[in-house]
Structure formats: structure tokens, C-alpha cells
Amino acid sequence: MVSHEDLAVRTLGPCRIDSPLAERLVARETTQHSVVEEDRILFDDTISMAGGRGLPVEQLPSLEPGGPRKRIYFDPAKTRVGIVTCGGLCPGLNDVIRGLVLELSRHYGVRRIVGFRNGYRGFVPRYGEDVVDLTPEVVMHIDDEGGTILGTSRGEQDPDEIVDALERLNINILFVIGGDGTIRGAMDVVRVVGERGLKVAVVGIPKTIDNDIPYIDQSFGFQTAMAEATKSIHAASVEARSAPGGIGLVKLMGRHSGFIACYATLAKDDADYVLIPEVPFALDGERGLLQHLRRRVQERGHAVVVVAEGAGQEYIEGEEPGRDASGNVRFGDIGRLLRKRIVEHLDAHGVENNVRYFDPSYAIRSVPANPFDSAYCLRLAHAAVHAAMAGRTEVIVARRRRRFVHMPMPLAVSRRNHVDPLGDLWLSVLEATGQPVRFE
Numbered sequence: 397m398v399s400h401e402d403l404a405v406r407t408l409g410p411c412r413i414d415s416p417l418a419e420r421l422v423a424r425e426t427t428q429h430s431v432v433e434e435d436r437i438l439f440d441d442t443i444s445m446a447g448g449r450g451l452p453v454e455q456l457p458s459l460e461p462g463g464p465r466k467r468i469y470f471d472p473a474k475t476r477v478g479i480v481t482c483g484g485l486c487p488g489l490n491d492v493i494r495g496l497v498l499e500l501s502r503h504y505g506v507r508r509i510v511g512f513r514n515g516y517r518g519f520v521p522r523y524g525e526d527v528v529d530l531t532p533e534v535v536m537h538i539d540d541e542g543g544t545i546l547g548t549s550r551g552e553q554d555p556d557e558i559v560d561a562l563e564r565l566n567i568n569i570l571f572v573i574g575g576d577g578t579i580r581g582a583m584d585v586v587r588v589v590g591e592r593g594l595k596v597a598v599v600g601i602p603k604t605i606d607n608d609i610p611y612i613d614q615s616f617g618f619q620t621a622m623a624e625a626t627k628s629i630h631a632a633s634v635e636a637r638s639a640p641g642g643i644g645l646v647k648l649m650g651r652h653s654g655f656i657a658c659y660a661t662l663a664k665d666d667a668d669y670v671l672i673p674e675v676p677f678a679l680d681g682e683r684g685l686l687q688h689l690r691r692r693v694q695e696r697g698h699a700v701v702v703v704a705e706g707a708g709q710e711y712i713e714g715e716e717p718g719r720d721a722s723g724n725v726r727f728g729d730i731g732r733l734l735r736k737r738i739v740e741h742l743d744a745h746g747v748e749n750n751v752r753y754f755d756p757s758y759a760i761r762s763v764p765a766n767p768f769d770s771a772y773c774l775r776l777a778h779a780a781v782h783a784a785m786a787g788r789t790e791v792i793v794a795r796r797r798r799r800f801v802h803m804p805m806p807l808a809v810s811r812r813n814h815v816d817p818l819g820d821l822w823l824s825v826l827e828a829t830g831q832p833v834r835f836e
């Protein structure tokens with residue numbers, strides 16, 4: 397249960413400097429579309445959850461609103477900013493970089509902005525990475541391309557070496573664009589900054605196509621990645637419907653969460669089965685997937701199976717799951733295993749089958765952001781600049797229930813966002829595919 401204390405935002409100190417945006421901050425008030433900076437946003441959004449706390453309303457857990465403050469902590473003329481992108485690629489990384497640079501330079505008059513190359517290793521001398529001067533001219537059109545102009549990496553780095561670089565370059569604000577690993581790394585940086593008594597704001601923009609960041613509406617890039625995934629599902633459906641016993645099989649990224657598989661299926665309502673890490677499934681047996689799939693192919697002549705890469709790992713034999721440089725699990729290939737088991741099962745029952753296996757893998761995350769994610773990335777970047785200039789630190793900016801908020805980093809990494817097997821998203825998938833609630 398998230399408490400009031402979990403939502404407290406750290407600041408570097410009082411805001412005494414008039415914001416350059418002050419004249420734009422006309423008499424705002426809290427409405428359904430905006431929140432004044434003195435107000436807060438309730439965390440619970442149902443009567444039962446809020447009422448269940450038995451607390452007076454002002455003690456209910458609440459989040460600090462995002463957005464520009466009338467007074468800021470940093471003097472823009474003396475502020476130097478660093479930006480880093482870490483972890484896997486995600487549509488919109490360049491949009492966030494671009495948004496940060498344009499907001500800082502155009503609206504706050506911050507002139508010195510550098511990009512660190514290839515993730516956190518960009519701070520560490522032994523990698524010999526140069527920093528990149530970021531100006532509006534440099535970033536103006538980078539959002540046309542996928543990936544990140546700064547490069548990224550995985551693998552832990554020494555936070556003391558990162559803070560050494562911040563001190564050498566006299567950086568006052570660091571924006572980290574990354575997922576749970578990056579945010580954990582940023583918390584180590586915040587710890588060392590505090591130990592050294594430095595006044596450096598560290599603000600995160602949460603990133604992952606997996607949508608596994610908790611308590612936020614959706615991570616940027618997720619919508620673009622799932623839209624890209626629908627192309628493979630549609631192709632699988634065309635192939636399946638074009639051959640006797642046609643079976644289209646699509647494996648999608650998402651690591652431990654099945655959101656991409658679920659939403660891509662709902663968007664392109666062509667799939668007969670969706671398999672996700674959150675819902676175990678029996679392969680064999682009278683009520684197993686293979687029997688059900690065989691009957692579906694016999695009755696209908698074709699079928700499409702969408703499998704999230706983290707599903708069914710219990711069936712991967714002889715392969716110890718690897719780990720990447722950051723310690724994230726590297727899965728066995730459930731798509732290849734399913735293809736093998738489906739062909740064996742249908743052959744054994746004399747059912748003609750033509751299985752077409754699609755693994756778009758990196759293709760769904762290396763594309764440029766779609767217009768929704770581009771706009772979302774720009775707004776996240778604006779919120780991140782407002783938060784940092786106001787001296788907020790050890791926070792991520794996030795969109796929650798349609799409002800931009802400051803979420804403490806410890807909360808952002810306290811758990812992983814998963815598809816709820818009892819939730820409405822999974823129910824919609826079951827309704828769309830017609831698959832049984834359980835294969836057991």
C-alpha cells in the first residue's frame with residue numbers, strides 16, 4: 397500500500413528565483429485539466445481505496461503536480477545540464493532529448509547542455525567517450541530518427557566515477573532517460589551527490605517499450621512499439637489464412653510483462669491465442685494449448701498465436717536463462733519451442749499444417765516515435781525541465797491518470813508493472829481471441 401511518505405519529493409532547497417516563464421503562469425487554478433503548484437494530486441482513485449485508509453483528506457497519499465513553478469531554484473544563467481540515455485532502445489528517445497534541449501534553451505535560457513555518450517559509461521574516463529554539445533540546432537530534427545543520438549548501453553558503472561564527471565564538468569542538473577535499471581543507477585548517483593554535499597538535481601524520464609514502470613499510465617514509446625508489432629500480427633494472419641492448416645506464430649518483446657502482446661492483439665484483432673508471462677499455460681493434455689489449437693485449425697483451417705518473449709519459460713529445457721550486462725534475464729526462445737511443439741503435435745495427429753514464425757524483435761523498438769508518443773515525449777521533457785529547474789531531485793516525471801506528476805524514484809522501482817490476470821485488459825484479450833481463461 398503506497399503511503400503519504402512514499403510520495404514525498406526531495407528538493408535541493410527553497411525556490412527564490414523568479415521563473416522566466418512567470419508571465420505565462422497566469423492565474424491558474426486547479427481544474428480537471430490543470431493543477432496549481434500548491435495543490436496535490438490524490439494517489440488513490442476509487443472510493444474503496446481512498447476511504448479504506450480511514451484518513452482525513454489532507455493526509456491521503458498525494459503526488460506533487462508537474463509543471464512550471466513561479467519561482468525556481470537554479471539560476472538559468474549559471475546552470476549546466478547533462479543528459480544521458482540508458483538501456484534498451486525505445487521509440488521517442490530522440491524526442492525526449494530534443495524536448496529537453498529546446499525547453500531549457502528557449503524558455504529558461506540555459507545555454508550549456510551536454511549529452512553523455514552510450515549510457516552511464518559516458519561518464520567513466522576509461523571508456524574515452526567525448527561529451528556532445530547539445531543545442532537547438534543540433535537537436536532540431538533528431539526526432540525523425542529512431543534510436544538515440546547519444547547512444548546507450550547496459551552494465552553497471554561506479555556512481556563515484558559518474559559524480560566525478562559531474563563535478564569536473566560543473567553539472568548542476570542531470571536528466572536520465574531510462575527504465576528501472578537506469579533509475580536505480582540514478583538513485584546511486586543521488587546518494588553520492590548527497591554524500592559530497594553537492595547541489596545537483598537528478599531527474600528521470602522513465603523509458604521502456606515494456607510498459608513495466610509502475611503507477612504511471614504508460615511509458616513513452618510503448619504505443620509506437622505495440623503499433624509496430626501489429627504489422628507482424630497482421631502478416632501472420634495473412635500467411636495463416638493463405639495456406640491449408642496455416643498457423644501464424646508471432647513472438648514479441650516485453651521481457652517480464654505482456655502488455656505489447658496484449659495491446660498489439662487488441663489493435664489488430666486477428667489473433668486466436670495470446671500467451672503472456674503473467675498467465676501460465678499448459679501445453680499438453682486434454683485442456684492444453686496444443687489440443688485446443690489443433691481443434692481450432694481443424695474447424696477453421698487457420699490460426700494465429702501471439703506469444704510474449706517471457707511466456708512459457710518453464711518449457712525451455714537445457715537452457716539456463718542468461719543475463720545481460722545489467723543483470724536482466726535473457727529468455728530462451730519460446731517462439732522456436734512453440735513452433736517445434738505445434739508441428740510435432742499436428743503431424744502426430746495427421747493434421748496438415750503450415751507454420752509461419754515471425755520474430756520482429758528489435759524492429760518494434762528502433763523506429764521513430766509515432767505522433768502520439770512524439771507529443772507525449774515533448775510534454776514529459778517539459779515536465780522534467782520544470783521539475784529540475786525548481787530543484788526537485790531523485791524524482792521521475794510521469795503521466796498518471798492524465799496528469800503530469802513528480803514520482804519519487806524509490807517508488808518507481810519498488811515493483812514492476814504487470815498485466816493483471818484478473819484485470820480488464822486481460823479480460824478484453826480473452827474476449828477478443830475467444831481463448832479459454834486457462835490452459836491447464
Ligand SMILES: Nc1ncnc2c1ncn2[C@@H]1O[C@H](COP(=O)(O)OP(=O)(O)O)[C@@H](O)[C@H]1O
Nearest residue numbers: 483550551552553574575576577578580581722
Ligand atoms: N540495480 C542497479 N543498480 C544500479 N544501477 C543499475 C542497476 N541496473 C542497471 N543499472 C544501470 O542502469 C543502466 C541501464 O539499466 P538496464 O537495466 O540495462 O536498462 P533500463 O534502465 O532500461 O532498465 C545500466 O547500464 C547500469 O549502469
Ligand SMILES: O=P(O)(O)OC[C@H]1O[C@](O)(COP(=O)(O)O)[C@@H](O)[C@@H]1O
Nearest residue numbers: 483484575603604605649650651720
Ligand atoms: O536490448 P537487449 O539487451 O537485447 O534487451 C532486449 C530487451 O530490452 C527490452 O526491449 C526492454 O529494454 P529496456 O527495459 O531496457 O528498455 C525488452 O523488451 C527486451 O527483452
Ligand SMILES: [Mg+2]
Nearest residue numbers: 483575576577
Ligand atoms: Mg529495465
